[in-house]
Amino acid sequence: MGKANPLDLRNWLADMEEEDGVQVVRGADWNLEIGAISELNVKKTGHKALLFDDIPGYPAGYRVLTCTTSSPSRLASLLRAPKVAGHHELVQWLRGKPKAWAAQAEAYPPVSVSTGPVMACVDDKDAVNLYKFPAPLWHELDGGRYIGTGCAVVTKDRDSDWVNVGTYRIMVQDETHVGLDMVSGKHGQIQFQKYMAAGEPFPVCIVIGADPLCYLISGIEVPYGISEFNYMGAILEQPVEVVHGERTGLPFPAGAEIVLEGWIYPGDERLEGPFGEFHGYYQAGAKVAPLVTVERVYYRRDPIIVGSPPAKPPNDYSYSKAVMRSALLFDALVSAGVPGVESVWAHEIGGARMFTVASIRQRYAGHARQCGHVLSQCGVAAYMGRYSVVVDEDIDPSNLTEVMWAIATRTDPEKDIDFIRNAMGSKNDPMSVTYTSKAMFSSRAIIDACRPFDHLDDFPPVAEASPELQAQVREKWRDVLPL
Known part of the structure; x- marks a missing residue:
């Protein structure tokens, strides 16, 4: 009842x-x-x-x-x-x-x-x-x-x-x-x-x-x-x-x-x-x-x-927007036929619009770019988007430190950043002060921060305890490392 x-x-x-x-x-x-x-x-x-x-x-x-x-x-x-x-x-x-x-x-x-x-x-x-x-x-x-x-x-x-x-x-x-x-x-x-x-x-x-x-x-x-x-x-x-x-x-x-x-x-x-x-x-x-x-x-x-006023993120309601838009983005990727999607996060720092990240388990050449372009231009994301990042399944999309580590170590800027010009802009965009057209056009960046698909076998391994070992150690040493 x-x-x-x-x-x-x-x-x-x-x-x-x-x-x-x-x-x-x-x-x-x-x-x-x-x-x-x-x-x-x-x-x-x-x-x-x-x-x-x-x-x-x-x-x-x-x-x-x-x-x-x-x-x-x-x-x-x-x-x-x-x-x-x-x-x-x-x-x-x-x-x-x-x-x-x-x-x-x-x-x-x-x-x-x-x-x-x-x-x-x-x-x-x-x-x-x-x-x-x-x-x-x-x-x-x-x-x-x-x-x-x-x-x-x-x-x-x-x-x-x-x-x-x-x-x-x-x-x-x-x-x-x-x-x-x-x-x-x-x-x-x-x-x-x-x-x-x-x-x-x-x-x-x-x-x-x-x-x-x-x-x-x-x-x-x-x-x-x-x-x-x-x-x-x-x-x-x-x-x-x-x-x-x-x-x-x-x-x-x-x-x-x-x-x-x-x-x-x-x-x-x-x-x-x-x-x-x-x-x-x-x-x-x-x-x-x-x-x-x-x-x-x-x-x-x-x-x-x-009260729930807007402010520099994180603000009173930015978390709820991040969760709800992340779920919508996840569904949009799957509906568009993108396989292997592990997780999606629309970051609060971008008002749940301007900085989005998806993690995938790569299955074929071009998989990461496909995911990035859909993540950038699907109906849920098109308004006031900015950066769309795709990372491997070992990266938590909601963890900015991990995401930026992937960008810093798994990308070649010349090869791994695509740009979309004349995308949907908005007068509510703080960068609209730089718009040069009467129409509300803006650009997008799609960052492929996945390990290169043709070098998955020989890309350097990560120097970090495995998830299984981390879980075992946290369980045993919970007085030192809270769960």
Whole structure:
């Protein structure tokens, strides 16, 4: 049996507390301290999720939660996966799952309920004051306080019943307005444009806190026309329970923490940003973005903001992106007919896009180049790719030291680096400042860091204890060498 209100953050928090996966931090200021502590925390080995309480200027119990998806165990728990030993095991479990969840989504429409924990407190019209919640100023150069980072924005298609749930950044503008930055081409932006073309206000509900599965799924590429609520239901194997906003009629999780409900009126815009991007740069300065007039706020007692801001990797959510894109890349290689794939990793340092590595067991001449070109240009990887590396099966693709050792010792730069020119570029690429064409073209490098296929027999052996010997020694000397 599933849990009631399966997207209730507090159910998940209770599970994490049982596993000692959450650390409570008291007294950190919303002004830069919460952001800096979270940023430094995610770089620690074995770090925990952070729950900030007793935030200066706010009542005790008004909290901010960060680092929810940044470890194998926490990410596995969100995806309802079995307990895993590490990310390679999680990638293997995840292979094929997105396609299966999309196929099963139709069988899990959300279930409407009359009320839920999120309806405990309601501020309407003149009572709305967004500054009553401890929205952080995450970084020094940010354009304002961002209440929505680990959030989920609920919108609806004007011409159908399709409800979309997307993760878009939400900047507090004043007591009753937030900026909503939706990237061109994203499903929410497509729906928004239909309302603007018709001269009608665009209804919006912004979920500021819920089980992190909510923002995790609303931030990935769910196929057009499928509601993320259905997709989440397929993962949970039970429908999401939703209530409907009294102003817009839009659904949102009954177990949510805070929901902002309102409208974007035609022509309403305001400067928004700057804010960091997933690759770790401020790609653009302040620019105009649609302005949401918040008419109603629903929230629980002692509400929790889920924060997940972008920053220089590794950041709050880069690990989850790396795992999920690695599984998709693995499936893409296999689907393209590349044999002998052992492991794939989309590195956090490249925002899970710009530096990808696959290990293979070589079977024929040209095998490594075939793998590298598919890894670079398959649909999952084409957007904002940069470097694609192929290594032998003895190299762990997720271990940068091993990968760079293979590049340093198993390549001849003249022979083993291929270039693709006029590939898909993006204005979100920090290197776009160097683009010389009006079109968004960029280049790719494919590095064959495998031992030369025609010298597999006489290539120098590696001076290292065999995996079998390492395992035996670690078992015997576990007091010196922890497993």
